[in-house]
Amino acid sequence: MGMTKRDFLRSVGAVAGVGAAYHTMSALGLLGPAEAQTAAPDFPLGSGYGKHVVILGAGISGMTSAYELSKAGYDCSILEASNRSGGRNLTVRGGDVIREVDSRQWVDFDREDHLYANMGPARIPYHHRAILGYCKEFGVELEVFTNDNRGALFHNTERFGGQSVVGRQVMTDLRGYIAELLAKAVNRNALDDELTGDDKERVLAMLTSFGGLDPDHLYIGSNRGGYQGEQIHTGLAPGDVNDPLDFGELLNSDFWQYKLHFSQFLNQNPTLFQPVGGMDAIPKAFQARVGHLIHFGSIVEEIRKTPRGVRIVYRDQRRNATEAVEADFAICTIPAPVLKDIPSDFASETQAAIASIEFVPAVKIGFQTRRRFWEEDHAIYGGISWTDQDITQIWYPAYGYHRQKGVIMGAYIWDDRPGQGLRYSQMTPPERLKAAMAEGAHMHPGYADEIESGVSRAWPKVPFQKGGWPENYQAPAALQQPDGAIYFAGDQATALPGWQEGAVLAAHAAVNAIHARVTAS
């Protein structure tokens, strides 16, 4: 009697445990992409001896792969096109030089610990357990990153006379108006099909508390939004509550489109973290463990399949020579906009999947200021001010409070619907700074006079990256399975594009799949 696949798996499971059955299943190709193992690998010591894995890219995903595989005894080498590790994880400090395809910028920040800018990833939500796990394992010190600040500003060019309004008032007033509307509907019996008599009382009580309504269930303003005048508090007497913002202006502004509920998004929920001293503490910690495996300045020119595995042809810029490396497996983390143009033996579905991934033309601009005017003049400590102008947002540092100077993000463009990402990318670096200063001045009068120097990063123009992160939330299936002996990783192979967590989970999936294949053979 022949053995069915299920009988076989059952016997594997009985003898070797569920883990072995799982590895066998995935080696047999029985697990779909969604079930690919993203759990942190924990392979027996030495189980990878004699197997060589070449990893393309020394970003978070490539270094995670190398770290986990080498712990199990795999022989790993990492080809990194640039001269640094970290990929899109980039922190800049005074004295750094950063390059784009057609420009170079010298970072002119003062050399002090709190004067740096995270030009790539800058926040880690509490539930990104895999990247936080490495922070813990490597002793990367964390502090809280402030995403949501009620004291920061909302700005719309067309509304409120083009004046910024403060977050606490926008939130309080819109909430109050919504509660009032709903209370009216309840009081006019419009919701009687949904609510019993008891429910109605409870809903009205809830709305009164939720929205800060008066006893007649009307919203007439609330001290939650602050008091009139510059001082926020008047001191000995409570002062007059701010008049509510005009409901029509609030509705016609873009604030509610996502900015107002930004921290409701799962990946933007408090608590969020940042490494103390710069996000690059993470790649530095990885590099301390796998740096000896990295070949810098090695630009991949061909990705080939061989009967035994893979053959990677690369340009070694340091030796000015073309080299080739053969290995049992490859893990490819090269971003799709770059990968699509590298000659390869990929199957046509794989090539089509790679070519289908569009990257967001993200741009960030960091400004060093002569004083922390947001703290001194507005009591803004960290967080984000939003605008409908191209710069999209201004981020205030959640570090270095009350020091003399600071570095703010004067722009973080992450959406290209009206073309602003490419518009800023196409400017020269000095033009970008000028444009961002002019836009920021609509939110902070006298802005340009506060700024001492700036630096920009237009990710579409960054060599070996060519973009910020994939636009689509779900990676194509073809990138979640190997093409021959070539596995894909990087955030682009996950449902978490634009997050280091995605980079780590993709690395875990690739490493687990390779290990399953090695142990099953």
Ligand code: PHE
């Ligand atoms: N993680 C990045 C951020 O928080 C980029 C990103 C933005 C990714 C929005 C997905 C969605 O800004």
